Amino acid sequence: MPTVASSALRVPQSRIRELADIAMKMDDVLKLYFGESNIPTPEYIKRAAAKALEEGYTFYTENAGLPGLRQDLADYYRRVQDVDLDPRSEIVVTASGVQALNVTIRCVLNPGDEGLVLTPAWPNSAANIWMDNAIPMEIPLLLRGDHYAVDFNSLEAAVTPRTRLLVYTSPSNPLGWVATEDEQEELLEFARRYNLWLLADEVYERLYYRGTAIGVPAPSILRKASRDDAVIVAQSFSKTYCMTGWRIGWLVARRDMGQKATQLNEFIISHPASFIQRAAQTALAQGEEELRRMIARLRENRDFCLAALRRMPGVTVPSPDGAFYLFPKIEGLTDSFAFCRKLLEETHVGFAPGVAFGAGGEGSVRICYAAEQGILERAMERLDGFLSQHQEDHGFTRG
Numbered sequence: 522m523p524t525v526a527s528s529a530l531r532v533p534q535s536r537i538r539e540l541a542d543i544a545m546k547m548d549d550v551l552k553l554y555f556g557e558s559n560i561p562t563p564e565y566i567k568r569a570a571a572k573a574l575e576e577g578y579t580f581y582t583e584n585a586g587l588p589g590l591r592q593d594l595a596d597y598y599r600r601v602q603d604v605d606l607d608p609r610s611e612i613v614v615t616a617s618g619v620q621a622l623n624v625t626i627r628c629v630l631n632p633g634d635e636g637l638v639l640t641p642a643w644p645n646s647a648a649n650i651w652m653d654n655a656i657p658m659e660i661p662l663l664l665r666g667d668h669y670a671v672d673f674n675s676l677e678a679a680v681t682p683r684t685r686l687l688v689y690t691s692p693s694n695p696l697g698w699v700a701t702e703d704e705q706e707e708l709l710e711f712a713r714r715y716n717l718w719l720l721a722d723e724v725y726e727r728l729y730y731r732g733t734a735i736g737v738p739a740p741s742i743l744r745k746a747s748r749d750d751a752v753i754v755a756q757s758f759s760k761t762y763c764m765t766g767w768r769i770g771w772l773v774a775r776r777d778m779g780q781k782a783t784q785l786n787e788f789i790i791s792h793p794a795s796f797i798q799r800a801a802q803t804a805l806a807q808g809e810e811e812l813r814r815m816i817a818r819l820r821e822n823r824d825f826c827l828a829a830l831r832r833m834p835g836v837t838v839p840s841p842d843g844a845f846y847l848f849p850k851i852e853g854l855t856d857s858f859a860f861c862r863k864l865l866e867e868t869h870v871g872f873a874p875g876v877a878f879g880a881g882g883e884g885s886v887r888i889c890y891a892a893e894q895g896i897l898e899r900a901m902e903r904l905d906g907f908l909s910q911h912q913e914d915h916g917f918t919r920g
């Protein structure tokens with residue numbers, strides 16, 4: 522009997538999805554397990570999509586995306602990151618951030634190669650490495666005081682002759698960690714020294730709270746890299762413009778990689794839907810004001826949850842600088858999936874289990890705070906009650 526390919530069998534099931542599947546069968550769950558804001562796509566973007574359909578954007582486009590959208594992305598990089606890109610060769614529009622990860626990882630790994638992944642991390646990069654018959658090597662970030670930091674000693678120790686790729690996410694899902702400029706330089710140096718592709722997942726670039734003003738982005742690795750560096754950035758409209766369901770993103774890469782990804786995309790997705798590309802142009806052109814309002818709200822949410830969690834005994838939570846997640850560590854917790862399941866069943870609060878995010882994730886839970894204040898208030902209250910109750914009976918704090 523034919524069987525499923527071993528490369529497919531090796532891809533682990535998403536433990537976030539496993540938890541969500543249980544939650545979706547229940548009523549009245551406070552859903553903080555997915556990486557998604559509850560804000561609908563702004564009206565001006567929806568109207569732009571409808572207008573594009575009326576205008577006849579119903580045909581195939583270039584594999585790399587509409588030239589106008591690529592030009593707008595190049596202008597965007599000049600405006601927000603002060604980076605110069607060639608829209609014809611260094612930018613490829615993709616059908617989401619995850620599709621940008623998929624096609625670029627596909628372009629750099631041979632079967633049996635190894636890809637270093639900084640964790641805890643959203644599981645999709647590692648899963649994509651598995652899908653290419655290659656092996657992800659997870660290197661946990663180190664917690665130093667209140668902030669995470671790249672563990673360069675462990676990175677050095679993990680490099681082998683088969684290593685071809687280093688992936689990191691900044692701002693990070695689930696940590697909210699943002700690579701410092703020194704870390705970016707060191708990561709780039711490290712990649713140059715060992716001849717690695719450096720893949721930076723920057724989909725949370727705009728959700729950054731340490732800028733000189735609201736709306737200032739987290740610094741992109743593209744500010745440090747030269748156009749000859751083997752650097753790839755995966756990007757998305759999902760988080761910045763509340764467009765998760767639209768499936769549109771982009772990648773920035775060295776010219777040869779850009780060309781290869783464009784060519785391979787013919788056989789994978791060809792290109793994202795034409796009218797959605799037009800709507801994405803409108804998002805770039807008109808989105809800044811709404812985006813700033815969203816960042817301000819997210820920062821309030823973050824501060825509220827951070828303060829609430831820090832009052833709970835046995836909970837430690839590092840300060841996140843970006844994205845929309847908190848990743849509290851719960852003293853003595855050894856099975857975050859069982860914890861999240863019980864929390865869900867007893868209190869109807871849905872968090873993602875830390876174990877879903879690879880090495881360094883067990884013992885924590887991920888809370889997405891891109892929700893209304895009222896929901897966050899109830900979730901924090903119920904978590905507090907749940908922890909007190911189970912700390913008394915040592916339900917989750919026995920090793």
Ligand SMILES: Cc1ncc(COP(=O)(O)O)c(C=O)c1O
Nearest residue numbers: 556617618619643694724757759
């Ligand atoms: C770190 C990270 N990268 C990429 C993505 C992909 O976003 P999308 O595929 O919706 O563009 C996500 C979504 O949760 C994410 O958290």
